[in-house]
Amino acid sequence: MTQKTGGYEFLWDGSDEGWVVVRTRSGPGAIYNTMTRQALVIEDDDEYEHAIRMMREHGRPFVDSVP
Numbered sequence: 001m002t003q004k005t006g007g008y009e010f011l012w013d014g015s016d017e018g019w020v021v022v023r024t025r026s027g028p029g030a031i032y033n034t035m036t037r038q039a040l041v042i043e044d045d046d047e048y049e050h051a052i053r054m055m056r057e058h059g060r061p062f063v064d065s066v067p
Helices: 045-057
Strands: 019-022 030-033 038-040
Touching: 019 045, 030 045
Parallel strands: none
Antiparallel strands: 019 030, 030 038
16 A cells, blocks of 8 residues: 655655755744745645655755754
């Protein structure tokens, strides 16, 4: 059985550069692109948490502030 990824693989697979997670005081963090200077909003909480988890598992950077 394959795991549903919601089409957000570009956040962690390297096909779209610049994606990081900015640590926040509450919640798992904010998904941000350092190249385009845009944040990504994923409205579904489960998909959002899954994307953050996958970014961590694939070694995407976690930063303390917006670069």
